[in-house]
Amino acid sequence: MTLPTKVAHTIHTPAAQPATRTTASSRSDTQREPGRAVVELKNAELAFGERVLWRELNLTIREGEYFAVLGSNGTGKTSFLKVLLGLLPLTRGTVSVTGERPGAASRHVGYVPQQRGFAPRTPLRARDLVAQGIDGHKWGIRLPRRAVNHRVDELLEKVGAGEYANAPVGLLSGGEQQRLRIAQALATDPELLLCDEALLSLDLNHQYIVSELVNAQRVHSGSAVVFVTHDINPIIDHVDRILYLAGGSFKIGTPNEVMRSEVLSELYGADIEVLRSNGRIIVTGRPDNTHHISSQEGLIP
Numbered sequence: 001m002t003l004p005t006k007v008a009h010t011i012h013t014p015a016a017q018p019a020t021r022t023t024a025s026s027r028s029d030t031q032r033e034p035g036r037a038v039v040e041l042k043n044a045e046l047a048f049g050e051r052v053l054w055r056e057l058n059l060t061i062r063e064g065e066y067f068a069v070l071g072s073n074g075t076g077k078t079s080f081l082k083v084l085l086g087l088l089p090l091t092r093g094t095v096s097v098t099g100e101r102p103g104a105a106s107r108h109v110g111y112v113p114q115q116r117g118f119a120p121r122t123p124l125r126a127r128d129l130v131a132q133g134i135d136g137h138k139w140g141i142r143l144p145r146r147a148v149n150h151r152v153d154e155l156l157e158k159v160g161a162g163e164y165a166n167a168p169v170g171l172l173s174g175g176e177q178q179r180l181r182i183a184q185a186l187a188t189d190p191e192l193l194l195c196d197e198a199l200l201s202l203d204l205n206h207q208y209i210v211s212e213l214v215n216a217q218r219v220h221s222g223s224a225v226v227f228v229t230h231d232i233n234p235i236i237d238h239v240d241r242i243l244y245l246a247g248g249s250f251k252i253g254t255p256n257e258v259m260r261s262e263v264l265s266e267l268y269g270a271d272i273e274v275l276r277s278n279g280r281i282i283v284t285g286r287p288d289n290t291h292h293i294s295s296q297e298g299l300i301p
């Protein structure tokens with residue numbers, strides 16, 4: 001299917017321009033000066049043997065930008081984060097994080113991994129988990145215990161987890177554990193916050209709490225956020241741009257540019273319909289039969 005000129009022009013843009021934050025009602029329409037580049041990929045390719053997950057990816061993510069990564073299972077979303085963490089090398093091209101090679105930049109990066117529950121007998125209190133984000137290996141030098149405790153208390157308060165600070169993590173609910181992971185990722189006030197399905201298996205209330213916490217870090221500290229998700233709806237109010245991965249191809253653009261029937265149909269090579277209903281984006285007809293549905297408000301105009 002032929003793309004309309006306007007849309008075709010706005011996707012696949014090398015070193016795309018910084019967001020202007022004009023899509024969400026909760027944000028200012030004021031145009032901002034371009035922020036500092038936090039992530040830069042040039043002609044990047046990731047392949048496992050013959051299988052190319054993505055290639056010719058040219059992308060700049062700037063401070064304060066909220067960048068979502070969407071796509072079906074196995075399209076390379078987590079691998080994209082692993083490249084930014086320095087855990088996977090590109091097969092072609094270059095990548096830098098805060099101006100350094102990814103592995104060397106870990107002190108500037110917070111990471112919320114895909115949620116896995118802790119075993120009930122895990123010998124760790126909530127505050128110990130958060131403290132790992134502060135006095136873990138990435139600091140190089142150890143902070144005085146009192147300073148660590150103070151920072152842990154601050155972080156627990158920030159995510160609303162103060163009341164279960166001393167509870168064993170394995171006895172906490174999924175939502176409670178997830179708030180601790182967010183606190184741990186925010187511990188170093190990171191310039192880049194990477195979230196891998198951070199809302200998975202959370203109820204709507206906790207989805208809202210966690211997504212607001214992530215966004216607050218972007219707003220108040222200017223962190224760039226890269227958020228991997230299967231469902232754009234809970235974060236749509238905050239997202240500046242999307243990287244949509246599908247079977248070796250991808251599209252980059254604002255939600256309005258990417259979440260369109262003609263764009264996704266071209267990407268998947270199949271008839272895809274993108275509907276906007278009652279504050280939600282619903283994608284129907286995807287070959288993998290998954291869908292983007294959430295009951296949270298967040299209509300794209």
Ligand SMILES: Nc1ncnc2c1ncn2[C@@H]1O[C@H](COP(=O)(O)OP(=O)(O)OP(=O)(O)O)[C@@H](O)[C@H]1O
Pocket residue numbers: 048053071072073074075076077078079080
């Ligand atoms: N180290 C590796 N060696 C070989 N193949 C790998 C490696 N890591 C990932 N893959 C493969 O690359 C593909 C992409 O994996 P990845 O975890 O990035 O997908 P994803 O988009 O995050 O998927 P999901 O939505 O299911 O979490 C998968 O098919 C996976 O099996």
